[in-house]
Amino acid sequence: MWESSNSNGVIEIKVDVASLDASNANDAKAYFKGLDLEGAERAVLDLQSVSFIDSSGIGAVLSFYKQMNQKLTLKNPTPTVLSVLELLRLHRVFEIESG
Numbered sequence: 001m002w003e004s005s006n007s008n009g010v011i012e013i014k015v016d017v018a019s020l021d022a023s024n025a026n027d028a029k030a031y032f033k034g035l036d037l038e039g040a041e042r043a044v045l046d047l048q049s050v051s052f053i054d055s056s057g058i059g060a061v062l063s064f065y066k067q068m069n070q071k072l073t074l075k076n077p078t079p080t081v082l083s084v085l086e087l088l089r090l091h092r093v094f095e096i097e098s099g
Contacts, residue, residue, distance in 0.1 A: 020057030
């Protein structure tokens, strides 16, 4: 479900779920809190596999954003996820990186 690597001060997390929603948002928060962030200057959250996100999923991502002191990039969001981010104007908050 979650896979992370740490290289040169950047933690990259691959989110391997179809939906980031109420059914797994607490698991996501727990995973993020359990990460070893020592020496991490920023994080990249790869959302390529996520085809649906709801308010609980957004909350988990925002929680991690705060944990990373606002140094979080969202990578490869699907069109559906990107449209939710834009609707909530979060594309102005997060750095968005397309594949």
